[in-house]
Amino acid sequence: MSRAFVKEGDGALDPLPDLPVSPHPNHVTPAGLAALQQRLRDTQSRLAALKARPDRLDKLPEAAAERDIRYLEARLRSAILIDPAAFPATEVAFGLIVTVADEDGTEHRFQITGEDESDAATGRITPQSPLARALLGARIGDIVTWKKPAGVTSLEVLGIAHP
Structure with a gap:
């Protein structure tokens, strides 16, 4: 191999690019x-x-x-x-836990959290998600429309609670 294409240095790595x-x-x-x-x-x-x-x-x-x-x-x-304890549990807001029922009557619980703590598998979703945007501001008894890739789903807000 030609030595012209071999980078010689002090053994240190260049810094890795920052995470987005x-x-x-x-x-x-x-x-x-x-x-x-x-x-x-x-x-x-x-x-x-x-x-x-x-x-x-x-x-x-x-x-x-x-x-x-x-x-x-x-x-x-x-x-x-943002401390969810500062919000009354009368409408869906950041940090609060919301219980909804889908069109089949199956109940689901979600908490709108920050991006770094979100985890869809455990029901923690980001405020930018389509589901969170549909739920924010809803009150108990409201029917919200969740537009997702598989189609539109209606959800009824059953409960709102503090974590």
């Missing part, structure tokens, strides 16, 4: 803020452990941890804390 940060406001619940802070502490501890290794030939894990720390610090700087 959402253009939406970074609203967080108190639990979401605490989770972000814990993730940052855990990642900082992981980086310290990686740097303390006696054999540091593979520096990619360190670069990934540094990138993750930059992302988490940016998310914490932009966090807008």
Whole structure:
């Protein structure tokens, strides 16, 4: 192989590109803020452990941890804390838990949370999701229309509660 195409350096990696940060406001619940802070502490501890290794030939894990720390610090700087306890449970709002029934009568529970704490499998959805946009501002007894890729679904709001 020609040496002209081999990059020689000091063995250090260039920083990994930053993770994309959402253009939406970074609203967080108190639990979401605490989770972000814990993730940052855990990642900082992981980086310290990686740097303390006696054999540091593979520096990619360190670069990934540094990138993750930059992302988490940016998310914490932009966090807008919204405490759902400040909202009455009379209409669907950020952080509140809403129970709905679909057209078949099956009940589902959702909580509108920040992007970093959302998890569709556990019913935590972002405010930008079509479901959250349909639910925000609804009251008990309201029928909302959820436009999803598979078609339109009607949901009846059965309950609204604080977490």
